[in-house]
Amino acid sequence: MNLINKEVTHKRFGKGSVVKHNGSIIEIHFATENKKFVFPDAFGNHLELHDKSSADSLEKVLQKRKIEREKEEQEKEEEKRLQRKEQQLRSEHEKLMKNHKLHPESQMAFWCDAEELSQIFTEWKVFTGAIKSGNNKGTPKIPSRIYQNSVVLLTARESSMPEKDRRILGAFMANEKFIGKFCEDGYIPAHSEYRLQLTEQQSAGMPFWKYYLNEKSPRSMTWNTGKFRYFDNVWMTQILLDMVSLKSDTHERELAQNFFEHFCRMNRIRKEDLPEPNGALMRI
Template sequence: MNLINKKVTHKSFGTGSIVKHNETSIEIHFASENKKFVFPDVFEKHLKLHDPSVANTLEKIIQDKEMERKEEERRKEEEKKILRQNHELRLEHEKLMKNHKLHPESQMVFWCDEEEQISSLSEWKVFSGEIKSGNNKGKPNKPIRLHQNSAVLLTAVDSSVPEKDRRILGVYMVHENFIGKLCEDGFIPAHSKYKLQLTEQESDQLLFWNYYVNEKSPDKMTWNTGKYRYFDNVWMAQILRDIASLKTDPMEQELAQQFFKHFCKMNKILAQELPEPNGALKRM
């Protein structure tokens, strides 16, 4: 927009003509001297163009700039809001970490259907399902017992075989920053390092019910409802120890051993005092 030589009137300096301008400043020659002003801000209150068509065009520019300014203010305010929210989440996270008490059954076993057998091992996460009734119906379940000491065991059983033949497919520690009480979407992601997948042959040798038992009905091996169950920290340690003993590939074996040691440390379990499995299958 060319404003050179355009006539203007300033509230304090009177009539003059524009001699220079760019995107941020404008210089005007008045009767006695030249003055520089901020462009286009000076036109909002102090300066008026004589040419009405140019004035209309400039007014549009001023309006657009004002909209940009407001949008920038809105964006900055939104950034501040996000920073405040993140700060509050960090404080809550730190508080939960500081006050966390180790629950003796803070591990999760997950029932994988055919589709989940693939997705859980490729994406390394599971979904805790939705609440079935009440005011929160349809919202994701919060896996409130899961903390940084927790692992998720992936299991499956073919429809053609009994529940007692449920196999272990893999296992992972929850993500380093995961806290079940803060989980809003129901997804439980894996640790960046500690995750293990079993081969089909290894899986056939690790049956879930060798480790798990319902103490109220120790002779029963049933799983009628629900995608997951919480279970004993010691049972998960037994499973990890046995996975490490099954692995023959040197790299996988090393990772499995590191996983087992890390898990025992996080759950205050002495590996040398770990008992042998005594699940429902072992009691038959």
């Protein structure tokens, strides 16, 4: 839009003509001096164009600018709303975790079926299974003890092998924002950083029953039913420590060590206080 030499009227400085116009600045010569204004904003507030054709074109520019500003304001308000909501959720979560008392058995041993193994180690999440009877039949089981201090221990055994040969395949911390009692779909997603998968050779050196036992039948090695069971925080610490020792690759060992140290912090456990593993397999 060429506005050079176009006549204008300013509410305060009177009549003048445009002498310069470069993008966002327009300069106007009045009777005694030149004045610079922001373009096109000044025309919506203080300046008026005399030329009707130019004024009509300018009005379209002003309307477009108005719509753009309204959109920007809406986006800013939406961003502020989302930030407020995020802050509220964060505050509620921090308050909940602050008041959360650590359960001594807030770790989960999970039975991985052969057909779901590849999916678990690509998607890094497990499904707790569905309730099989009663009023809630068919609905997902709620992992109520699982918080951000919890680890899901991945285990399996060959169908042809006895239960005592169940081995550990890997483990992951629950997602940073996961709160089990609020879980409605039964899926426990992994932490973005703390997750480990063992090689077949490493897994062979990690028998599940070396660490786990049923307090009522300490020499019995039976899983019975269900996809998961809760178990002792200390046992999980023993398992993670042994995983560190199994990792020979420098990078993998560092990841395992970081995992172990994070778990100890979250569960207020000191490495120095750890007893030796004493699961059912050690009592035969």
